[in-house]
Amino acid sequence: MSSQEIFDPYILGIFCNWCSYAGADGAGTSRMQRPANLRIVRVMCGGRVDPQFVINALMNGADGVMVSHCHPGDCHYIEGNLKTVRKMPLLKRYLEQFGINPKRVRYIFVSASEGVVLTEIAKEFSQEIIELGPNPIRGGN
Amino acid sequence: MVTKTKNLNKINGRDPPKIGVYICWCGINIGGVVDVPKLCDYARTLPNVVLASEYKFMCSDIGQGMIMEDIKAGKINRVVVSACSPRMHEETFRRACEEGGLNKFLFEQANIREHCTWVTMHDVPGATRIAKDHIRMAVAKVGALKPLEVTTVKVEPSTLIVGAGIAGINAALDLANSGYKVYLVDKSPTVGGHMAHLDKTFPTMDCSSCITTPKMSEVARNPNIELMTYSEVISLDGYVGNFKVRIEKYPHYIDQNICTGCGHCTDICPVECANEFDLGMKPRKAIYLSFPQAVPGEYTIDMKHCIRCGICQETCPTAAVRYDDKPEYVDITVGTIILATGYDPYDATRMGQYGYGRIKNVINALQMERLLSSYGPTEGKVKRPSDLKEPESIVWVQCVGSREFTGKGRKYCSRVCCMYATKQARSYKEKHPNTQCFIFYIDLRAFGKGYEEFYNDTAKNYGIKFIRGRVAELLEAGNGNVIVRAEDTTLQRPVELEVDMVVLSVGLEPRSDIDDIARIFNVTASKTEDGFLMEAHPKLRPVDTLTAGIFVAGNVVGPKDIPDTVAQAKAAASSASTLMSRGEVEIIPYYSTVLSHKCAGCKSCISLCPFNAITFNEIEKVAEINDILCKGCGTCVADCPSKAIIQNHFDDIQILPMIATAIPKKPQAEEVEVE
Numbered sequence: 001m002s003s004q005e006i007f008d009p010y011i012l013g014i015f016c017n018w019c020s021y022a023g024a025d026g027a028g029t030s031r032m033q034r035p036a037n038l039r040i041v042r043v044m045c046g047g048r049v050d051p052q053f054v055i056n057a058l059m060n061g062a063d064g065v066m067v068s069h070c071h072p073g074d075c076h077y078i079e080g081n082l083k084t085v086r087k088m089p090l091l092k093r094y095l096e097q098f099g100i101n102p103k104r105v106r107y108i109f110v111s112a113s114e115g116v117v118l119t120e121i122a123k124e125f126s127q128e129i130i131e132l133g134p135n136p137i138r139g140g141n
Numbered sequence: 142m143v144t145k146t147k148n149l150n151k152i153n154g155r156d157p158p159k160i161g162v163y164i165c166w167c168g169i170n171i172g173g174v175v176d177v178p179k180l181c182d183y184a185r186t187l188p189n190v191v192l193a194s195e196y197k198f199m200c201s202d203i204g205q206g207m208i209m210e211d212i213k214a215g216k217i218n219r220v221v222v223s224a225c226s227p228r229m230h231e232e233t234f235r236r237a238c239e240e241g242g243l244n245k246f247l248f249e250q251a252n253i254r255e256h257c258t259w260v261t262m263h264d265v266p267g268a269t270r271i272a273k274d275h276i277r278m279a280v281a282k283v284g285a286l287k288p289l290e291v292t293t294v295k296v297e298p299s300t301l302i303v304g305a306g307i308a309g310i311n312a313a314l315d316l317a318n319s320g321y322k323v324y325l326v327d328k329s330p331t332v333g334g335h336m337a338h339l340d341k342t343f344p345t346m347d348c349s350s351c352i353t354t355p356k357m358s359e360v361a362r363n364p365n366i367e368l369m370t371y372s373e374v375i376s377l378d379g380y381v382g383n384f385k386v387r388i389e390k391y392p393h394y395i396d397q398n399i400c401t402g403c404g405h406c407t408d409i410c411p412v413e414c415a416n417e418f419d420l421g422m423k424p425r426k427a428i429y430l431s432f433p434q435a436v437p438g439e440y441t442i443d444m445k446h447c448i449r450c451g452i453c454q455e456t457c458p459t460a461a462v463r464y465d466d467k468p469e470y471v472d473i474t475v476g477t478i479i480l481a482t483g484y485d486p487y488d489a490t491r492m493g494q495y496g497y498g499r500i501k502n503v504i505n506a507l508q509m510e511r512l513l514s515s516y517g518p519t520e521g522k523v524k525r526p527s528d529l530k531e532p533e534s535i536v537w538v539q540c541v542g543s544r545e546f547t548g549k550g551r552k553y554c555s556r557v558c559c560m561y562a563t564k565q566a567r568s569y570k571e572k573h574p575n576t577q578c579f580i581f582y583i584d585l586r587a588f589g590k591g592y593e594e595f596y597n598d599t600a601k602n603y604g605i606k607f608i609r610g611r612v613a614e615l616l617e618a619g620n621g622n623v624i625v626r627a628e629d630t631t632l633q634r635p636v637e638l639e640v641d642m643v644v645l646s647v648g649l650e651p652r653s654d655i656d657d658i659a660r661i662f663n664v665t666a667s668k669t670e671d672g673f674l675m676e677a678h679p680k681l682r683p684v685d686t687l688t689a690g691i692f693v694a695g696n697v698v699g700p701k702d703i704p705d706t707v708a709q710a711k712a713a714a715s716s717a718s719t720l721m722s723r724g725e726v727e728i729i730p731y732y733s734t735v736l737s738h739k740c741a742g743c744k745s746c747i748s749l750c751p752f753n754a755i756t757f758n759e760i761e762k763v764a765e766i767n768d769i770l771c772k773g774c775g776t777c778v779a780d781c782p783s784k785a786i787i788q789n790h791f792d793d794i795q796i797l798p799m800i801a802t803a804i805p806k807k808p809q810a811e812e813v814e815v816e
C-alpha cells in the first residue's frame with residue numbers, strides 16, 4: 001500500500017454551481033484525469049463561501065482547500081464572486097497568524113467551459129500540497 | 142402574481158432521518174471503475190442510513206421505481222442517489238421522490254461520475270476513496286435538509302427576441318402565430334440580418350432574398366409582433382416569467398409618422414459614405430434607407446457622417462426631418478427571451494499573408510455575395526474592385542480564420558464556407574462558363590442534406606477546380622491581378638497561379654459585442670471557450686441557457702447554416718411557448734430568510750444584495766428579505782456578522798456537516814479497507 005510511504009492529500013473544493021461545478025462536470029465529461037484527492041462541495045454562488053467553511057475544512061483535517069467560482073463579471077448572481085475575492089486575502093492572513101500555511105487555501109476562477117483549467121490547477125495544487133505535507137491539525141508536521 | 146403551492150409531502154422532515162442510499166453503476170462509467178456493491182456495504186455503515194441499493198441505471202424507470210417503492214413502503218424518508226452530476230439528473234430524482242410521496246428537497250445527489258470515476262479512471266483505490274467521501278458528505282447533508290415549498294410564478298405570455306435575422310424572424314413568427322406577443326428588437330435599421338445580404342443559398346440555389354423578404358414583410362404585418370429596429374436592449378431585470386426589459390430606440394432624426402418614404406432627401410444629400418449593406422462596395426448618402434426591400438422602410442440620418450447642411454430639412458416635402466431627435470426609452474415586461482444575435486464575419490485583415498484590405502482585388506465572401514446579387518453594387522455583374530473588369534479567373538481561399546491554430550483565427554470549423562464557396566463558384570460559372578474558378582481547400586465538408594450531391598454535381602458538371610491545399614500567401618501583380626501561392630497536397634507540389642480576383646472564404650465569429658450581450662442577459666456563465674454562448678446541454682438542451690426563461694437560437698451559439706439556424710429558432714420558439722402556455726413556472730426555493738430575533742439591524746447585508754431583495758424594517762429595526770426577488774446566491778448569509786440569515790437548502794447546518802465529514806477521521810485505516 002503506497003499511502004504508507006507517499007502522502008496522499010485530502011483536498012476539499014467549494015465550488016459555485018454555475019461556473020466551477022459545471023466546469024468540473026465538463027472536465028469529467030471530457031475524461032480529463034487528475035489526482036484522486038479533490039472532493040467537491042457545491043454552493044450556489046461563490047458569494048456563499050463563508051470563510052468559516054474554509055477554516056472548518058482545515059480544522060477537520062483537510063490538507064488543502066480550493067474555493068472556485070466564476071470569473072469577475074461572469075457571476076450568475078452579478079457579483080457574488082467579488083465579495084469572496086475580497087474576503088479570501090484577509091482569510092489567508094488570518095490563517096497565517098494561526099500558524100497555518102496560507103498556501104493551503106487557493107481561490108480560483110473556473111468558468112463552465114474551463115475543465116482544462118480546473119484540471120491543470122487541481123494537479124498543480126495537489127503537487128503543492130504534497131510538498132507542504134499533511135495539515136498539522138491532522139497530525140502532520 | 143406570485144403564488145405559493147403547498148408541496149404534498151406526507152413526511153414532514155421532522156421525523157428522525159431514515160436515509161436510503163442508491164448507488165448507480167451508470168453502465169461501466171461508475172461500475173467499471175469502483176466496486177459498487179462494496180460502496181453499498183460502506184454506505185450501510187454510515188449514520189442514519191437504513192438501506193443501500195445499487196442498480197445499473199438509477200435514472201431509468203426501474204431505478205426511479207426502486208426509490209419510489211422504498212418511500213411508499215415507509216422504509217426511508219431521505220434519499221441519496223450516488224450517480225452522475227446533480228446538474229444532470231437532480232430534477233429526475235427529485236421527481237421520483239415527489240412521486241413516491243416525499244418532499245423533493247429531502248434528496249441529495251453524490252456526484253461519483255463527473256467528479257470521481259471519470260477523472261480518476263486509472264486509480265481504483267483513489268476513485269473508491271473519493272466515491273466514499275462523496276457518499277458520506279451527501280449522507281451528512283441529506284440528514285440536515287428540510288422540506289421546502291415550491292414557489293410558483295406566473296409567466297407573462299410575451300417574448301422578447303433579440304436579433305431579427307432569419308433566426309429571430311422565424312422564432313417571432315412561430316410565437317406570434319401561436320398567439321403570444323412578441324417584441325422583435327434589432328440594432329440595425331432593418332430586419333433580415335445576414336441572410337438579406339446573400340445572393341443564393343446552397344444546396345438548392347434558391348434566391349436568398351426571394352425566401353427572406355416575404356418573411357421580413359410578414360413580421361412587419363403580424364399584429365402580434367412589435368418591431369423595434371434600430372433599437373438596443375440596455376438593461377434586464379427580473380426573472381423567468383417576469384423579465385423587465387429596457388430598450389433604447391436610437392433616434393432616426395426623421396419623424397416616421399410623417400415621412401412618406403419618397404426618397405427625395407437621399408437624392409439631394411451631398412454626403413457620401415460607405416454602404417454597410419454592400420459591405421463598403423458602394424457609397425450611400427448620410428440620409429438613407431439600408432436597401433430597397435428594407436423592413437420597416439424607414440429612412441435614417443447617419444449622424445456620424447451628416448454635416449448638418451440642412452438641405453434635407455429645407456426640401457423635405459412633408460418636413461419630416463428632426464435634427465434634435467432624441468433616443469427613446471421603452472420599458473416592457475416579458476415572460477421569455479430568445480437571443481438570436483447572430484455572428485460577425487471573420488475580419489480577414491488579421492491574416493496579413495492574404496493582403497485583405499491591402500490588395501484591391503482580394504475580397505471576402507460576403508462582398509462576393511453582394512457582387513453576385515442582382516440588387517448589389519454592380520447589379521449582379523461581378524466586377525473586380527480595382528478596374529471594374531469582369532474577372533476571367535477567380536480563386537476561393539477556404540478556411541480564412543477557421544481551423545486556425547496560430548492564434549490569428551479560430552480553431553473551429555465555421556461549417557458554411559465550403560458550401561458557400563462551391564455555391565458562389567457555381568453561380569459565377571453559370572453566368573460565365575468560359576472563366577476559370579479554383580477552390581483551395583483543406584477538407585471539403587459537405588455534411589448536410591443534399592450537400593454532398595451538390596458538391597459532386599458542381600465539381601463534375603461546372604468545371605470548377607478543387608485543389609487540396611491551404612493557400613500560403615497572396616501577392617499583388619502589377620496589373621491588379623493576384624498571385625496565389627499554395628501547395629497542392631494531393632499532387633505534392635507547389636502551385637502558383639495568377640488570377641484576376643481572389644475571394645476569401647471567411648469564417649463566422651462571435652459578435653464583437655457578445656460579452657455585452659452576455660452580461661446584459663446574465664448568461665455570462667454560459668460562454669464557451671470559443672466565445673459563443675453555451676447551450677445548457679450540447680445535446681439535450683440545445684436552445685436553453687443556464688438562465689431559466691432565456692433561450693438561444695442560431696449563430697449566437699456557434700456557426701451554423703440556414704437550415705440549422707431556422708431549426709434552432711423554431712426549437713427556441715417552441716421551448717418559450719412551452720413555458721408560456723403552461724402559464725406558470727416553479728422557482729427553486731433557495732431563497733434566504735432573516736431570523737429577526739438574531740438580526741442586529743446593522744444593515745450590512747442590504748448593500749451586499751445584488752438584487753435589492755433586502756430591505757430594512759424601520760419599525761422592527763431588522764432586515765427583511767423578499768423571497769421572490771431573492772435569487773438564492775447566499776452572499777448575505779456568508780456575510781451576516783450575527784449569523785442571522787439562513788439560506789434554504791444551502792444553510793450552514795447543511796454545508797458544515799458536509800465539510801466536517803469530507804475528511805474521514807482515520808483516513809489511512811480506511812484505505813487499507815479498500816484493498
